[in-house]
Amino acid sequence: xxxxxxxxxxxxxxxxxxxxxxxxxxxxxxxxxxxxxxxxxxxxxxxxxxxxxxxxxxxxxxxxxxxxxxxxxxxxxxxxxxxxxxxxxxxxxxxxxxxxxxxxxxxxxxxxxxxxxxxxxxxxxxxxxxxxxxxxxxxxxxxxxxxxxxxxxxxxxxxxxxxxxxxxxxxxxxxxxxxxxxxx
Amino acid sequence: xxxxxxxxxxxxxxxxxxxxxxxxxxxxxxxxxxxxxxxxxxxxxxxxxxxxxxxxxxxxxxxxxxxxxxxxxxxxxxxxxxxxxxxxxxxxxxxxxxxxxxxxxxxxxxxxxxxxxxxxxxxxxxxxxxxxxxxxxxxxxxxxxxxxxxxxxxxxxxxxxxxxxxxxxxxxxxxxxxxxxxxx
DNA sequence: CGGGCGATTGAAAGACTTCAATGGGTGTGG
DNA sequence: CCACACCCATTGAAGTCTTTCAATCGCCCG
Numbered sequence: 417x418x419x420x421x422x423x424x425x426x427x428x429x430x431x432x433x434x435x436x437x438x439x440x441x442x443x444x445x446x447x448x449x450x451x452x453x454x455x456x457x458x459x460x461x462x463x464x465x466x467x468x469x470x471x472x473x474x475x476x477x478x479x480x481x482x483x484x485x486x487x488x489x490x491x492x493x494x495x496x497x498x499x500x501x502x503x504x505x506x507x508x509x510x511x512x513x514x515x516x517x518x519x520x521x522x523x524x525x526x527x528x529x530x531x532x533x534x535x536x537x538x539x540x541x542x543x544x545x546x547x548x549x550x551x552x553x554x555x556x557x558x559x560x561x562x563x564x565x566x567x568x569x570x571x572x573x574x575x576x577x578x579x580x581x582x583x584x585x586x587x588x589x590x591x592x593x594x595x596x597x598x599x600x
Numbered sequence: 601x602x603x604x605x606x607x608x609x610x611x612x613x614x615x616x617x618x619x620x621x622x623x624x625x626x627x628x629x630x631x632x633x634x635x636x637x638x639x640x641x642x643x644x645x646x647x648x649x650x651x652x653x654x655x656x657x658x659x660x661x662x663x664x665x666x667x668x669x670x671x672x673x674x675x676x677x678x679x680x681x682x683x684x685x686x687x688x689x690x691x692x693x694x695x696x697x698x699x700x701x702x703x704x705x706x707x708x709x710x711x712x713x714x715x716x717x718x719x720x721x722x723x724x725x726x727x728x729x730x731x732x733x734x735x736x737x738x739x740x741x742x743x744x745x746x747x748x749x750x751x752x753x754x755x756x757x758x759x760x761x762x763x764x765x766x767x768x769x770x771x772x773x774x775x776x777x778x779x780x781x782x783x784x
Numbered sequence: 785c786g787g788g789c790g791a792t793t794g795a796a797a798g799a800c801t802t803c804a805a806t807g808g809g810t811g812t813g814g
Numbered sequence: 815c816c817a818c819a820c821c822c823a824t825t826g827a828a829g830t831c832t833t834t835c836a837a838t839c840g841c842c843c844g
Binding site: 430432434435438439440442443453454461462481484485486488491492494495498499501502503505506507508509510512513514554556557597 | 693
């Protein structure tokens with residue numbers, strides 16, 4: 417309570433669950449990102465789930481805030497991190513509100529591929545998602561069946577392939593990003 | 601360019617549009633909020649549209665950042681504003697990803713009612729939305745027809761009513777929030 | 785080899801969208 | 815002052831997409 421974490425290794429899914437059990441993963445956090453920063457009266461606004469083994473630094477919220485106030489650089493970094501998270505969150509809204517199922521899955525694969533490459537989670541292909549169909553579904557606002565069928569469509573279009581271990585191989589990054597409506 | 605705005609009066613819709621014309625409104629901003637803060641290389645990450653007449657203060661981005669670095673209080677306020685926006689954005693993802701059409705519309709009405717009351721936009725009822733069906737649709741990831749039908753359902757359930765001018769009367773706030781899955 | 789879990793696939797149902805037509809309100813011009 | 819055009823919202827019907835329900839497959843583990 418009153419603590420937040422900076423991830424050093426691993427992937428964390430930030431989510432929110434309704435009383436009836438429906439869950440939305442609102443963000444994926446990778447090494448360098450912070451989780452648990454948004455709270456109110458000691459109650460976290462969202463839940464966090466480790467998708468892989470995670471190594472993180474824990475900070476005491478109060479002390480950190482005090483420290484920030486005398487460290488302008490740190491404050492700037494915090495603003496930068498929050499701005500970036502806000503941009504990503506807006507993009508997720510765009511995906512959830514406007515894209516069709518296969519577009520969402522394509523977007524997701526392109527996004528996670530870029531994220532992992534950027535944060536050195538695993539530069540190897542095939543790409544290990546670290547998420548089951550259930551997590552992907554909860555992230556994209558779809559059911560596991562629809563996610564499965566969308567992956568099938570991308571495979572049949574020759575854009576991706578899967579290996580027996582469940583990992584994904586991106587065969588055509590260009591077309592994957594097009595299919596996922598990824599701007600640039 | 602390089603400027604951002606703090607809203608003094610009016611409502612602004614922050615949005616993002618795909619090449620094929622699909623648009624998602626990712627946030628609604630009211631007096632006290634800032635818009636145009638998220639940019640990259642002088643290019644704004646999102647678009648802004650005034651839903652009403654708007655009065656705002658413009659800040660030069662560079663000078664503001666410099667000023668922030670010597671004003672810890674201002675930095676803290678900025679962090680607070682961004683945190684709040686991030687929470688709201690996560691909630692929108694939840695709405696878009698998990699709620700059905702009528703739930704989304706109910707959520708929207710409850711949210712906008714609370715927002716306007718809180719920011720003194722208009723304390724009067726009936727509630728003036730300041731948004732046409734088209735904007736509501738783009739905010740909720742629905743079509744104008746579905747929005748219209750959902751409003752009809754809420755009316756037939758006796759939760760809301762509309763007056764000829766198009767304004768909305770919330771007859772049962774309790775049930776509206778339940779229908780919109782609004783936590784508290 | 786049997787059980788269990790996650791992923792895939794099929795078929796039917798449901799929700800939302802699309803296309804089309806109608807109605808109400810406003811503003812302009814005759 | 816009324817007719818008409820226009821815009822927005824509503825309503826109906828058909829179509830598309832996604833979900834739901836069910837069954838199957840493959841893999842790992844005991």
